Structure formats: structure tokens, C-alpha cells
Amino acid sequence: MSDTPTHSLFDKATALKPTAALVLADGTVFKGYGVGSEGMAVGEICFNTAMSGYQEILTDPSYAAQIITFTFPHIGNVGANAADHETGKPFARGLILRERVTDPANFRSETALFDWLKDVNLVGVTGIDTRALTHHIRKGGAPNGVVVHAADGALDIDAALEMARGFPGLAGLDLTGDVTCDSPYEWTQTRWDLGTGYGEQSDAKAHVVCIDYGVKRNILRNLASTGARITVVPAQTSAQDILALNPDGIFLSNGPGDPQATARWAAPILQELVNAGKPIFGICLGHQLLALALGAKTVKMHQGHRGANHPVKDHTTEKVEITSMNHGFMVDRDSLPDTLEETHTSLFDGTLCGLRVKDKPIFSVQHHPEASPGPQDSTYLFHRFMDAMAQGALTPA
Amino acid sequence: MPRRDDLNSILIIGAGPIIIGQACEFDYSGTQAIKALKQEGYRIILVNSNPATIMTDPETADATYIEPITPDFVEKIIAKERPDALLPTMGGQTALNTALTLAQRGTLEKYGVELIGANKDAIDKAEDRLLFRQAMEKIGLECARSVVLNAQDYVDISAPDIQAMGEVDRKKLLKKVAMAHAEAALDVVGLPAIIRPSYTLGGTGGGIAYNREEYFDIVGSGLEASPTTEVLIEESIVGWKEYEMEVVRDKADNCIIICSIENVDPMGVHTGDSITVAPALTLTDKEYQVMRNASITVLREIGVETGGSNVQFAVNPADGRLIVIEMNPRVSRSSALASKATGFPIAKIAAKLAVGYTLDEIDNDITGVTPASFEPTIDYVVTKIPRFTFEKFKGTKPLLTSAMKSVGEAMAIGRCWQESVQKALRSLETGLTGFDDQTIEGVAPDNPDKDAVKAELAKPTPNRMLMVAQGFRYGLTFEEVRAATKFDPWFVRQIEEIVRAEEDVKTHGLPKTREGFQQLKSMGFSDARLAILIGTTEAELRATREALNVRPVFKRIDTCAAEFEAKTPYLYSTYEHAVDGPAEDEARVTTAKKIAILGGGPNRIGQGIEFDYCCCHACFALSDAGFETIMINCNPETVSTDYDTSDRLYFEPLTTEDVIAVLRREQKAGELVGVVVQLGGQTPLKLAQALQDADIPILGTSPDAIDLAEDRERFQKLLSQLDLRQPRNATARSVEEARTLAKEVGYPVLLRPSYVLGGRGMEIVESEEHLNRYIQEATEVSGSAPVLIDAYLRGAIEVDVDAICDGHSVFVAGILEHIEEAGIHSGDSACCLPPHSLAPAIIEDIERQTAALAKALDVRGLMNIQFAVKDGVVYLIEVNPRASRTVPFVAKAKGVPFAKIASQVMAGASLSDFDLPTEQIQHLAVKEAVFPFTRFPGVDIILGPEMRSTGEVMGIDESFEAAFAKAQLAAGNMLPKGGCVFISVKDADKAAMVGCARSLMDLGFSVIATSGTADYLRERGVEVASVNKVAQGSPHVVDAMINGDVQLVFNTTQGDVSIRDSKPIRQTALFNKIPYFTTVAGAIAATAALKSIKDDSLSVQSMQEFFAA
């Protein structure tokens, strides 16, 4: 059974001594029980409303410097497994849960979530009224905070508060350096299938260079499944080096942090790539960077979008897709230059979710067509990208 | 795509009477659909034979037809109303099948009616199991391996020698040929095997075969049951995980999943009979997305253009292999559950999609700012537990299979599964306070035989989840429990934790700190359960808890896990974790003057939709009267738990603890004027005293008056004061006393345990020997469980009266004359309004007695009285100082909203404030009951004082005969227009049959009878043919019935031997859908009715026309 401390409800001496807490920079303290590693983790507190896919969420590099509140109470039911990692290790800093993590119950599980959290050094707190916390975030915006976990219950709230107050926040933070790869590599794994698991790409139709700002594996798998041979390159790779790889298209990945901070050095590279006329497809941070490179602006959102139920309308087909989202910044529609056109809009709050360069095979979306976790309604975007590359081959720029 | 302007009027078909598998969820969905479409400006025509529905209220649709839902009647309505479109997806299988027949017959084409929501091809593809299979194959989804077994694949039935055979011989031959290939089919699918006969309802004749013997048995009975002598034999995947997905699709091909539902009971137990949980809890995201994609692909392939559908899957727990079980191209019980579980109103949205809107054009009511094109996400867990009534059907085993048997369900919401499941258990009102201790037959609690416990756990019974807990108490290991039940280990572990916590409480007592207590309560334990564990009273326990300031908070159901603000007060309670400081509460109670209405809880036989109807009407009326209305209920099928019905909805168990918690919260602001307890049946009534003790004001009749009416001795004193007459009666507190008193009262007597509803355990006892048997088999007699003994008034006419009293004057809303004699439960008897045979003096006497009782009990609001009239004397049978089952029927028959009036009276209005009708109505309305006997093969269908019907219909017309005929047709008794009537009646009834037989022959029927009846009739000049009783050998009457040579059965019987002997007749009639009457009164009424249907002259008329001022 779970090794989260099972407190005796009955013995006054040991009764439910909190072993962890969430301390917000505004001084709000939520006490609970620790799970995972001991210690302190600081970051921006966000919430995710997805009901499945906690392991994918925790390993998504876009969550670097963030602590995730799961609004769904039961997290950990299906344990953890190697196949559901979205990167080599989690970049989220911690997690906040309503319920104690249970033993796993699923044929795919390899370890219990509480063990896995320790293995990957994540600090967590359970027993929190995550709904109240979500309300708090909705009202006041995503706060900075600290999760502190000490099995003996010796929680230094003051130190945690100080640490939370000392956290600079995500605005202005370029975090891609922490999450990008060290050197280029090839990727051939394809999408997961029930029964067979992941496959291998065998006949590539196009060569895609993926700029790794913190790429999720499932993006690469989707690209591979749609027929791409993939070279992943570090974020700071120059346009010249990228073009030297002679790609049919360039992919701009998702990633963490403030896009404006990253754009300071990334925009010039992207501008060059845009000018090279190759098909380009961007997701999430890739989308924001593309917009910034082409003259638009990004802004920090009040509470962000994180979940697996967000409706987005594709204006090219007028169809609604249910998407997976994870972003705290967005492209400001009013800042779009004439060269750009809005292609996708969030139906939750009308924010811009996709754009394209007029007359060029260059487009990007804010949401996550690779899903993982979440609905796979937007997979068509990878095909759109492949089609653009096929077109590009017909009509060289 | 905006609303379609090419349509003006839309016909909606309801689901008809409540039956197992089709309950009030279709009133909920239909009402939503009608409201939504009316708002869009369409003229709505409704047909539904069930008067106890909100949808048949005259203000719901524009033209409301309370007429039989048969293709013939619906065609008449179409011819009269000429609707532009027909929406067939709101009324369950009944509506879908009726619409399909109308399409096949060309009626829709003839009148230019377009099917919207689902077209003919889509319905065909989804409902025909073979076509469905082919469709799944096409899109690469797996179904269970199967073989269709039909003799026609092996012999040419058009061959002259086969054609020349009689029906019986042909059937025998086909069955034999098919059976010869059963072995080969077995080789393909293996054991265990699932057998599903074609073209039968709800799995009749089918089942699960675990060994060869069972296999050949069930294949045989399946072939027998199937009119096409065809069965589908399928690989069993019993024990796999079962899931449902609720999908909505619009014209633009936008598809969304509203909710995933996981069954705790694995495959093999019908989802309607399974404990289910939302959302799915044991799937990884990768598996969930495979299932999500598959659901959407299924909808696209089947071609459900717009609306809600439900797709069912099985998942192999060992490797995740996914199998499609079926899909329903319509709203369903599950979609109602999904709507209540998420706050997303599927039926309302589906209706709008059917008239052209797309999801992104429709608002999400709950947030008010987001569109309906999204997928609800929740931050709580929902558990549904079905409620069963096996005890009413002697001779059936309480085992669950692939055919549904439950009659209702309760749903509960908690922040974690343990909280939701424990709330759901106490919502059932079966006496559970949580995971109460269970006894297992043959298992000694002090020295349990583990193998016997495991064997019990392996049986799919309604109590299996409780047995899991018991298994742990008996020392089974986690692995043993899991292996025996095939429950997902996650649920098993959760239950184990509950048992361990209970053990801790037993050993250590209650937690001493607020945190500890709060934690315990957050696992969902009720005060009552904890009180049992530590051996104290619930009140005491509550005092301890409240002294520690351990209290629930209320959270909102908002479709979005708090991402957006929830505008709609749809609430549930939880013991939130809040380690220090108060937990967040979202009740946001208002300062209004408010009235709380307590609902009826899960449906059961004896307490169903009629009570929900009354509760809804109270909401509407009290809201009109300027009060804020607060609804508390836990039945997800109902209109009352639609967030649109009341101002504030609390989805909570109807227990003292939970109800008081809500009311205390509401009392924090504004004024709680009172609580309405008399509309939800026995459920809220039982809480009245506790509420009053907690100083919560009760609206209407006082708890003391309720007790006065229910307490035998107090009531008798009252009656003697008023000089009213009861049948002779007595109360026995021991077996000996029962014998003496029964003799004193005089046989035949009517026996029953005290304090019951729906005639539970009631029996007519003819002799002392019979009495001994009853006491041994049916009941316990003791000081705390006395048995009531009444002189049985044989042959009396029973009368139901509904009245309203405001404390000063009394208004008799309706006097209903029963068709069947007293002794057949009032809920099971057909009845007629106004009375069609009672003398004016008797009616006057009944009115006088009613008024006297209402005043003596100081009734405020509704009351119901049952009388029996024998030899010109009026006897009082019982008084219920509350709304009765017949209130909606009376309201519909008379066109007066009595439940609304009564609600306002309860809140202080006086009867003189209303314009009440003084004239008798000019038409007649007949109520008929419907029974679930086909679900319980082997159970005798003879009616008695114990109620067994699940629902009712109304027939309304200018004459008694026509109204009765309509009621029969609506109840599914397909009265023949010609053919042969079989009569076999007990001696006392023979005289009455002379007239019947004559009339039948005048109408052109032939009549056959068993020897005694035949002789009697012939002696009186009615020339009827004789036919053998079964005991007399073939060819006998059952052969004739199977042969299709009998079209109607009149069979009354008395005495154990003849009841046993004639049982095959009734069983054959039941399973061959031959209409039957088991009472003489029913037979006489049916004979009269046959006249009125002879020439197809029955016409249709809407409620609006009946009551046009």
C-alpha cells in the first residue's frame, strides 16, 4: 500500500500532523501531507483541469519553473510507466493534490506514482482543497509559491514564504536553456497504439528540423507518424546551421517561460528561417516566438489555459476541436501585423490560438495537437504541415 | 448554422409508462427538449401515454396527446397535426422503435414528416446487432467473436413440406435444426458464452452459459423465445472492465465527450444494474484517448447526425484490448446520469442541435460565458448505485446478468470516491448507513469459511460491493477479493481502506481531534454508520461531531472544475480537507424567503415518477408565489434534479444528517419558511419528525398528524370518534396472538407487516394453515415488528380519493373507482375517473368521510384515502396524509394542477384563492398499470395486495369503453380485433362470463374454454368449444396459444392447486404477448373495450382540446 504517511486518526499525539504545505507569496498557507521528495520547491502555481494524463503533464518541459495543481482529486490511480514520459525527466517543480496518491491499478503501470515522484525528485503536497486554490488563482492570477515537504512535520513556513517572495515569477524568464537538448539528434519513434505501443518510422517523406525549446516527445512521434524524418536541434542553433541540414520544413517546439525573453535571441533566427521560405510549423512557445519574430506581441495571461477540454475553432474549416492546452502567455491579437492572419480562436475566452503567414506555408497554434495528454482532434495540423512540405517540394521558393 | 426556419412544428414521442430499463430519465430529457424547442419558437406536439410526467403538463408542449404510443395512434396524431418533423431520440427505445415503424410503413413520407436527430438508416445500423457488427468491422473496431444461429441458414423454409406444417411443428423443426448447429457455434465462441435471442426485449430468453448443459439449455430457450428462431451466440468477456462514453455530435461534425462512465461491476452485469462511477478512474490517458476516438468514429460511421449517443466498451484488464459492445443513437439513462454528473444538459443541447444549431452557437448555462462546444471536466467523483426489488418477485434469484432488473437508482457526489460511494449507499434508502455488515448464507460470522465467502463474492448479486467489505471483515486478502469479484483492484483497495478505518473506529473509538474527525468524515462515513460502529445513537454522534466543529461544506457543480465562475447553484456537500482554518463553501445562500422541497429518492416499486412530478410542481408553484425554492434529492433520472427546476439544487442523500446539514446552511441567511415533506412519497415523510425535532419548520400537515394516520392504535381511536368504519382488524405481536386474532377477525384475512409502502409483504390469507406458512416464510412477528390483520373484504370495489385541505375547507380533487376488486393493490389496479358505477349516495358518503378525516387530521395540503365499498357500505382502508401516486393522473384527467394548488396551500394560501372546478368532467380517464413480469421469468403474474407494477398509463376519451381500450393499448396489451378468446375462470366468476362470452361472439370472436367454464357457459346457451387444461394433456390450451390460435385470455383462479396448474397459461400469454386479464372486472371492462376498437374508430384529442375553456 501507499507509503504516504498513514496518520492515525485516533491518537491525539500523532493525529494528522501536517507534513507538507503550500505557501503562497501573498502569505496564504495551505497545509497538507507530503508526497514524493522532501524539501522545498518554488515556482509559479498553476492549475490543470485534465482528468487523465498526470504523468505526461508532469514531464512536459513547458511546465519548467511551475508547480501544478491538479483539479481532479484522484491522481496516481494508474501509476507511472516509462512510456508515458514526455521527456527524460520532469521539469515541473512540484505538484498539489486533493487526495492521497493510491496504489496503482492499470496493466501499463510499472511503479506507483508515489515512488516515481521520489525517483524523479518531485515535491508534492496532498490533502489540499484544490478547488479553493483554483478559485484563489482565478481571482488573483497565478501566484508564486513554495511547496515544502518534511516527513517529520518540521515545516519552516517562514523560510518557504521568503523563498516564494524571492521567486522572480515567469515574466521575463527565458527558461529554454534548462530544457533544450545539448546536441542534435535524430528521432524515429511513432505514435502509441493499443496493443503494439510505440512504432518506428520507416519511410520518411520529408525531413523536418525541430528546434527544441523543450519539445514534448509526442510532438516528435506525431511528426514521425505523419512521415517526417526528424532532426532535433538545440534551441540556439543558428538559422544557417539549420538550413545547412537542408530540411523540407522547420518545426518550432513548445517550451517554458516568457516568450518575449526567449525571443530576444530566438527571433532573429526565426526571421531568417521565415525568409528562407521553408514551411514552418510552431506549437505553443514555438507559436509565440514565431509571432514575436514576425512583429506581433505576447502578453502574460491572468490564469492561463491548462487542461484537456478547451474548444478551439479552426477558421479554415469552421470546425471546433477539443484541445489540450498549457500556456500562461498568449499572442495579442491586436498586435498582429498585416502579414499575419488568425486561423484559430479559443471558444472559451476568444483568445487567439493560431495564425499563419499570408501567402507562405508558415503557421502555428497555441494549443497542443500532439495531445498527450488530451484529445487528439487536432492531429490534422501535422498533416497540414506535411502537405505544406509536399507543396513546398513542388514549388521551390 | 443557425436554427432551421423551414420547420414550424415538431412531434416528440415520449417513452410511455415507466418500465424496467426505461424510467423517468425520459421525462427529464423530453421535458428539456420540449422547453428548448419551444423557446426557439417551434410548435411542439407531444405524445406520451404516461400522465405522471412533467412533459405532459398542458403548458409544456403546445399540443399534448396522452394517447397510446403505437404506430397507429401516432399516425392519427400526425394526420391531424401535420408536424414538419419528428424527433425520435428523446423517448427511449419506445420512441425510436415507433418512429422506425412509421418510417418503414411510409407514414412519414406520406405526410411529409422529416426525422430529425437520427434518421432511419442510423437507427437501423445501431439497433440491428449484425449491421452494427459490420459497421464496426469497417472502421477497424473489434466486437466480441460471435455466431448467428438460425435454422434458415440450413433449411429452406419455403419448401412445401415445411410450409405445410403447423406453426408449432415448424417451430420445433427449426429449433431442432438450429440446435444441431449449436455445437459448432460453441467451438467458435467457447465457454462461457453469451446468448442473445433476436427481436426480443431486454434479453428475454438469453443469458450467460458457463457449462455445456447450461449452454444447450439457454440456446434452446433463446431459440424458443425468438420469433425468428434466431440467437446470437457471443464469446463471453465476463469480468472485463465495462465503460460507457456519452457523446454529442452536431451537423458540422463537431463531436464532444460529455462524460466517461466506469462500471464497478465488470462485464456480464447490465450497465443499468451496475454500480457506476464518473469519470473513468482506471484508464491511462493513452487508453482513454483510444476510447474517445473510437466513440467518435462509431457515431460518424453509424451516421448519428446530431444529438447525444452512448457507446459502450469492454476493456481487457490484462492488456487493455478494447471491444465495442453497443451504441444507442439517442439519449438514454446514462445520458441523464452524465448530465447530472457534469451539469451538461445533454437532452436540451441535443434538441437544439436537431434543429440546426451547432455546438459553438449554444451557451453553457452553468458558466454563462462559455459555449456548449467543450468537454466538461469535473473535480469530484460521482457514484450511481441501482436499486432492486427482487423481494417482490417470489421465485426469482437475486442474480444480475445481461438483462436489466433494477427499478431505480441513486447517485451521489463526493470529492473522493469513498465519500461518493458511501453517500450513494445511504441514498438508496434500503436501510444502509454505508458499508453495513452483511450476513452470508451458510457463513458463521465467528468462524467464517473462506471458500464460502469467496463463492458469495463470485456471484453477481445486487449486494456484491457490500460483500467485498464483508469479505475483508471475514479476513479475505486483497488478492482473494479481487480474484473472486473481478472488480478493478483500485475499487477493491478503496473499500478495504473503508473497512480498515471502521476497524480503527471500533478499536480506538472516534478521533479526538477536529482534524482526525474531519478526515474520517471526508471518507464519507455517515453519522449513523459511525454511531453503529461505536455503539451510540446517531443524535449523540452528531452532537460529538458538531462539538468538534466538524461540518460539511457545499461545492458547486460547474462543468469546468472551477476554471470559470459557476452561476448556477447546483450543489453537493463534502467534508473538505482543510488542515487548519475553515474550508471554502460555495453555497452562497441568499437572503430570500425560501422553501425547501424534499424529493423522493431513488425510484422503486410503489414510489416513482408520480412523486417527482409533485415535487416539481411544488417548485414551480412556490416560485410563482414568490419563494426561493430549494430542492434536495438524489435521483439522477428526475426532472426535480434538473438545475432548471428549482432555484437551488442540492444533490444529496435524503437522510436526516444530510438534509439537516443543507437546511442549517440555508438558515444562515434569509428565512427558511419551511420544508415540504408530503410530496416525495414515504421518503421525506419519514424525516418529518427528525426535522421537527431539529426545530426546522415543516410546511403543511404536522408530523404529529402524519403519525396519527400511520399509527394503527391512534388512528383507530380517531375513527371511532368520527364514527367511521374500518374492516375488522387487529394487531398481533406474537405468532400465537396472530393465530387467535386472525380467527377472531375471521378468515379470509389480509396480513401485513406494519409501516410499509406498496403493500410490501402483504398477503390474503385464507386459513390457519395458510397463516402458519405466511408467518414462516414471509415475515417476522415480534413486539417491535407487529403484524397487522384485517378482515379481507372479498369482492369489494376499491376507491382512491385525493383531496386538498387548507385547515378550513376540503376540496375533493378526484374519486377514482378501481376496476379490479379490493385486494389488488391500488397501485396495480386499473381505475377510472369519474367513477363509472358508484351510486351518488355512495359518492356523497365518500366525500363526507373524506372531509371529516381531513379536518380531524388537520391536513394542510394533499391527502389520499382508500376506501372499499361492499354491499353499499363504505369502509376505510387507509389514509395517507401526503401526495399519492394518483395526483398527477387526477390533475391530467381534470385539467387542474392540484399539486401546485396544494403546494400553495401548504405555504399558507387558502382554497378559496383558487378557481376550483365544481362541475364533473364530461370525458372519462382510465389509468392502467404496467408490470415487469417479463424480466422475472417464472414469477406468477396473478395480482394481489403487494404492489408490483412499475408504471402506469392513462387512456382518455368520451366513453369508459374507449378510455379503457386506450389505456390497455397504451400499457402494451394489444387488444385483438378478432380471433379467439380463451376463458377459464373460478366458480365465483363464471356467472359474469356469460355476458362476456355472448358479447365477444356478437363481435365475431370465437370462444374456447376449459371444461368447467365451457360446461357452465353451454348450460346457459353460449356455444363455446372446449379445450384441454395443461394437466389434461396435449393438445391443450398452451399448445393452442403457442400455435397462435388464441388472441386473448381471461383467466381467474383461486386456491393453491389451481393457481399452480394454470400458471403455464399465464406464463405463455406473457411471453407470447397475448393480452390477458386475471380478474373478472378486468375481463368485463376488456370486453366492453373490444367493441370500441372493433372499427378502428378511436380518435385522438389533445389535452388542450379537452380543456379548451
Ligand SMILES: Nc1ncnc2c1ncn2[C@@H]1O[C@H](COP(=O)(O)OP(=O)(O)O)[C@@H](O)[C@H]1O
Ligand atoms: N460478450 C459479452 N460478454 C459478457 N457480457 C456481455 C457481453 N455482451 C454484453 N454483455 C453484458 O450485457 C449487458 C447488456 O448488453 P447490451 O448490448 O448493452 O444490451 P442492452 O441493449 O440491453 O443495453 C452489457 O452491459 C454487458 O455487461
Ligand SMILES: Nc1ncnc2c1ncn2[C@@H]1O[C@H](COP(=O)(O)OP(=O)(O)O)[C@@H](O)[C@H]1O
Ligand atoms: N380489508 C381489506 N379488504 C380488501 N382489500 C384490502 C383490505 N385492506 C387492504 N386491501 C387491499 O390491499 C391494498 C394495499 O393496502 P394498503 O393498506 O392500501 O397498503 P399500501 O400502504 O401499500 O397502499 C389496497 O389497495 C387494497 O386493494
Ligand SMILES: [Mg+2]
Ligand atoms: Mg447497453
Ligand SMILES: [Mg+2]
Ligand atoms: Mg394503499
